Amino acid sequence: MAKPGRPGASKGKKGAPKGSGGKNKRSLAGRGPTPKAEDRTYHKAHKRKQLAERSAAKRPQAGAAPRRRPNDDNEYVTGRNSVLEALRTRIPATAMYIAQRVEMDDRVKEMLSLAHKRDLTVLEVTRPELDRMAGFDGVHQGVALKVPPYEYAHPQDLLEQVIDRGETPLFVALDGVTDPRNLGAIIRSTAAFGGQGVIIPQRRSAGVNSAAWKTSAGAAARIPVAMAPNLTNILKEFKKQGVFVLGLDGGGEVQMPDIDLADRPLVIVIGSEGEGLSRLVTETCDQIVSIPISAATESLNAGIAASVALYQVSTLRAQPDA
Numbered sequence: 001m002a003k004p005g006r007p008g009a010s011k012g013k014k015g016a017p018k019g020s021g022g023k024n025k026r027s028l029a030g031r032g033p034t035p036k037a038e039d040r041t042y043h044k045a046h047k048r049k050q051l052a053e054r055s056a057a058k059r060p061q062a063g064a065a066p067r068r069r070p071n072d073d074n075e076y077v078t079g080r081n082s083v084l085e086a087l088r089t090r091i092p093a094t095a096m097y098i099a100q101r102v103e104m105d106d107r108v109k110e111m112l113s114l115a116h117k118r119d120l121t122v123l124e125v126t127r128p129e130l131d132r133m134a135g136f137d138g139v140h141q142g143v144a145l146k147v148p149p150y151e152y153a154h155p156q157d158l159l160e161q162v163i164d165r166g167e168t169p170l171f172v173a174l175d176g177v178t179d180p181r182n183l184g185a186i187i188r189s190t191a192a193f194g195g196q197g198v199i200i201p202q203r204r205s206a207g208v209n210s211a212a213w214k215t216s217a218g219a220a221a222r223i224p225v226a227m228a229p230n231l232t233n234i235l236k237e238f239k240k241q242g243v244f245v246l247g248l249d250g251g252g253e254v255q256m257p258d259i260d261l262a263d264r265p266l267v268i269v270i271g272s273e274g275e276g277l278s279r280l281v282t283e284t285c286d287q288i289v290s291i292p293i294s295a296a297t298e299s300l301n302a303g304i305a306a307s308v309a310l311y312q313v314s315t316l317r318a319q320p321d322a
Contacts, residue, residue, distance in 0.1 A: 075147050075210040076133040078140035080107045082214045086145050087114040089218020095121045099130055099142035111143065150208035150220075152227035155234045158197040159241065169243055169265040170313065173199040175231060175281045176272035177302045180206040183225075184215025185303030186270065191219040193310035194317070198223060199267070201231040232280045235267060239286070243267055247277050247285035248305050256291045256308065262316035268309050273301045 074094070077086045084107050086093065096115045102108060115122050127142070134140040155171075162169045172190050177183060183206040187198055206212065213220050228234040235245050243265040269285060271277035282288065291300060291308050300308070 074149065075213065077145040077147060077210050077213055078130075078134040078143070079214075080105075080111075080141045080143055083143045083145045084111055084114075085217060086147075086213065087111055087118075089221060090118075091145070091147055091213060091218060091221050093118075093120060093145045093147050095123060095146040097123050097125050097130060097133065097144040097146070099127045099140075100124055102142040108143065147210070147213060150225070152200075152208075153197070153224045155199050155226040155228050156237065158199075158224060158226050159238060159243070162196045167196065168263070168317070169267075170195045170310075171197050171199055171243075171267045172306055172310070173228075173231060173235065173267050173269045174205055174302070175201070175269055175277050176204050176275060177270060178204065178206050178272065179302070180209050180211040181215045182206065182301060182303040183208065184212035184217075184220065186306045187212065187216040187223050187225065188219040189303070189307040189310050191216075191223045193307075193314040195223070195310060198225045199228055199231070199234065200225060202227055202229050232284055235269070235281065235284045238267055239284075244286045245269060245284060246309075247271070247282060247288045248291065248309055249276050249282070249288050250290050250299060251288070256289055256312050259287075259289060259312060259316060261287060262313045266313065268306070268313070270302045270306050270309075273299055 077083055077091070077093075083096070087096075087110075096111065098108070098112075112122065114120075130140045130142065130144055133144045133146075158171065159169060172186055172195055174183065174186065177186075177200075183198070183200070187208075189195075190198055200206070208220055208225050216223075239245060244261045245267050246259070246261065247269045249271065269277060269281055271281070277285075277288075289309070291305060293300065
């Protein structure tokens with residue numbers, strides 16, 4: 001007769017012992033230390049951690065450009081003075097946004113009146129929504145204007161249109177100007193001094209965005225901006241069609257008052273404030289012109305340099321013997 005043993009210690013059919021030494025040994029070993037609450041996907045602390053990480057990822061890094069809402073190709077003119085000026089100059093806006101419970105001063109009242117006259121849609125939105133439209137460093141003051149993406153012309157089309165109208169071409173081309181405010185100022189000066197268009201390269205250049213719209217004070221609605229796939233090639237093509245290319249540079253062989261090509265078809269090329277004209281563009285120019293300035297001033301920014309050059313050309317063209 002078999003000797004009775006302790007319960008659970010008897011052998012099975014294959015002789016394997018049951019209990020702590022059998023096949024359930026791993027299940028008795030335990031699951032290790034309990035995970036932290038923030039690491040448990042079903043815990044509220046985990047959701048708070050994820051939210052904090054997403055918020056940190058959205059914060060702009062030092063020197064980073066303001067971001068726009070994803071999948072939104074529109075630009076937004078923000079700020080009361082800027083929006084009012086844009087409406088007065090009939091910038092082609094598609095909608096106007098006003099913050100809920102915005103303070104109704106005279107500027108806001110005029111904006112609403114102008115928007116009504118233009119049958120422009122006016123939408124009331126929350127301030128966080130306006131914050132997203134304005135970008136991280138934008139100041140909207142409770143108002144924003146949505147403008148569509150800018151449609152660039154082709155440089156050759158601009159030249160042909162000016163020639164067909166019987167006008168003497170006067171264009172401004174930008175070489176490495178990356179500040180949209182300078183672009184806006186140059187568009188404004190081009191309009192003020194009789195120019196017919198601005199040419200920018202496809203790369204290394206500011207585009208017509210909300211900052212350029214604002215600085216141009218509405219001139220961007222009247223002066224076309226053309227985009228050149230390769231600026232040097234476009235300048236060479238213009239030269240073949242009788243257009244002279246003047247480059248602005250501090251070390252130019254001709255000083256601004258002595259331009260002898262002012263009455264000819266012209267493209268005035270403006271370089272960046274730091275690097276000036278690129279080598280290939282310099283070699284393409286018919287003449288390099290400098291603006292005489294005080295020795296205490298190192299250089300002029302692109303917007304001011306373009307204004308001085310355009311003013312001088314327009315003055316010379318207005319003379320009876322020009």
